[in-house]
Amino acid sequence: MxxxxxxxxxxxxxxxxxxxxxxxxxxxxxxxxxxxxxxxxxxxxxxxxxxxxxxAGKAEAIAAGHVERTLRIADDIRAAPAGEPLWTSIVHAVQANFAPAGSADAGEEEFGRWRDGVRLLFAEPALQGELLKANASAQDELARAVADRTGTDPEHDIYPKLVAAVIGAGSTVAIEHCLHAESPTPLGPVLREVFGRLAAGLPLPTESGENSGH
Amino acid sequence: MxxxxxxxxxxxxxxxxxxxxxxxxxxxxxxxxxxxxxxxxxxxxxxxxxxxxxxAGKAEAIAAGHVERTLRIADDIRAAPAGEPLWTSIVHAVQANFAPAGSADAGEEEFGRWRDGVRLLFAEPALQGELLKANASAQDELARAVADRTGTDPEHDIYPKLVAAVIGAGSTVAIEHCLHAESPTPLGPVLREVFGRLAAGLPLPTESGENSGH
DNA sequence: GCAAATTCTGCCGAAAAGGCAAAAATACCT
DNA sequence: AGGTATTTTTGCCTTTTCGGCAGAATTTGC
Incomplete structure (x- = not known):
């Protein structure tokens, strides 16, 4: 080696x-x-x-950063304190990797580059597929991390695979929502709303005061 | 027109x-x-x-059936009885389109084609991306159907988009699970387990008696 | 230094990708 | 029916992608 x-x-x-x-x-x-x-x-x-x-192509070159970012979520979930509730760890891990501390103002150049890249990704259909593939390729690692954390079997049990898939889906929805929002929306609150709803079993939103879960 | x-x-x-x-x-x-x-x-x-x-290519031609099938789920959700709980409608719709009534025997030829296609899609890595894209392309329609059903806004609210993404993720996990299982597993029960867990907020599986939820 | 392993590069052909306009098929109107 | 408009099919074309191959160049470990 x-x-x-x-x-x-x-x-x-x-x-x-x-x-x-x-x-x-x-x-x-x-x-x-x-x-x-x-x-x-x-x-x-x-x-x-x-x-x-x-x-393999332009698309893969652009999505490369996204793959690394997603794989790091799995590491963070593994590294989370053992006592912490699973969903708390998940939100923290996703947030840490997709919405770095300094957020919008503290111009993290790397984050800026990533943001530009993702916008491109969503514009061109050829790139959407690549983003999806990036998520999928990290899914296994994510499932293993969740299995570690919950004492389940990443091969035979459905649970870790399902949670991994939901993490990917939830993250994507949150990111897409922020990206398509007319006013620049910080990712953190949206992520918390998304995973809050997921952990609650996706009940129908109450009529009162829109669905800004908070 | x-x-x-x-x-x-x-x-x-x-x-x-x-x-x-x-x-x-x-x-x-x-x-x-x-x-x-x-x-x-x-x-x-x-x-x-x-x-x-x-x-656009070989992959898209193979995935075409999957796209149609997924779009029909949205129609079924729209057509479901108004009083029925959303998750019940979802399970019915997914099951109806991915595991037709007669199951294995009543050889719906179209279903056979789809099955072969999916097997191919999962086998060849170059094709997995296409399956993902197929799901994504149906996601919008799915979100609109869920929005119709729940009185939410498919554009601005997160809820319908999140539910749509979860339907896609859950279906994929279930199908993949059955496809990879050593012993041929019927899709129906797996689907019910997956969406049962989702509607329950994905609680950690209890130690007792494996994770065959429900 | 030197030998082995690895990476970079140019060259090549097969295949993909898509713009364009003529030809063919279908639709629609009188 | 006949004629015209619309849409689809097709052939022709160029550009780009994709990947195998082998030699040159670089790095590594000794």
Whole structure:
């Protein structure tokens, strides 16, 4: 096994990040259809063939960040204090990875890049599929984390798989809601509302005062 | 607006079905990589260009049945008796469309095609994304149906969108579970367990007697 | 340094993807 | 029926994607 901290691995991570970043940047700038893999490779100073060694296509390059982000949710759930209720851990984990502390004002550049990328993702149908695949690919890891936490079997029991799927679905709905909202909405409260409803069994919203769960 | 029952529309549906069927058949027979669009078009007696008028690619052609099936769930939810609890309607609708009455024996040919298609979709990684996209594309319609049923707003309220996403996630988990089970498992009970847990707020399964909820 | 393993790269052909306009089929009106 | 409008099918075309292959270049461990 190659040393994961050697020069080679570091360069690989750099190239990977550069390609993903270049893809997002070019697509934001020119629009999805007006960017070829050749352009991206040139912008990242590698050959077209090398791009293909890293990613299957433009979409995958853009979604790469989302995959890492989602996988980190599983880690956070595993690392949560043992006594904490499962749903609390879930909300914290999702929030920590999709709505970093500084939120909107403290211009976390990485978060800004991610936000731009996601907006693109939702615009182009070819990218929606990739986002979905990213969620799905993290689902197994998520299910294992939930199984760890609840003492269930990630292979044979339905419970952890169902919870993992619901985490993905709930996160997606919350993010999409904030992204499509006319006024910029912070993700945190929406996430709490979504998972609050889920943990309550999705009862019909009461007529009183809209459904701003709070 | 073209008459939907005219000859033209009927032929279009026929061509569409023939292409989807030919794609599934050829892919099952030769394997995903060994089928070109040219093969499919030839098998369906249309030009390659016509195939592309109907579907963006092999994957979409295979998933077409799944899309229709999912859209019909929305219709069923709309058509359910007004007094019936929402979750009851949902379980009925999903079950009706993914596990037809006669179950295995009453060979609904369309159902057979769908089943083959789904098997393919889950087997080949290149196709899993298409299943996800199929679910997502039906999500909006599902949300509108739920909104109709619950008097919520499909645009601004989170509730209908969340329920729609959960229906998709729950169905997928149930189907996947049955497909991956070593012993052939009927979908109905699994579906009821999944949505039972969801309506209960996904409480941790009790230690007693496995997790066969309900 | 040196040998082994790994990655990068150019070259290649098969396939996909989609714009365009002529041809064919269907619909609709008189 | 006949004629016209609309829609679908088709062929032709270019550009881009996709991935196998082998040699060059780089990194690693010794």
């Amino acid at each position: 190659p040393n994961s901290s050697g020069l080679r691995e570091r360069k690989k991570r750099q190239t990977r990040a550069a390609l993903s970043l270049a893809t997002i940047g070019l697509c934001l700038e020119r629009g999805w259809d007006n960017v070829t893999i050749e352009d991206i490779a040139a912008a990242a100073n590698v050959s077209v063939r090398t791009f293909r060694n890293y990613f | 073209p008459n939907s029952s005219g000859l033209r529309e009927r032929k279009k549906r026929q061509t569409r079905a023939a292409l989807s069927l030919a794609t599934i058949g050829l892919c099952l027979e030769r394997g995903w990589d060994n089928v070109t669009i040219e093969d499919i078009a030839a098998a369906a007696n249309v030009s390659v260009r016509t195939f592309r008028n109907y579907f």
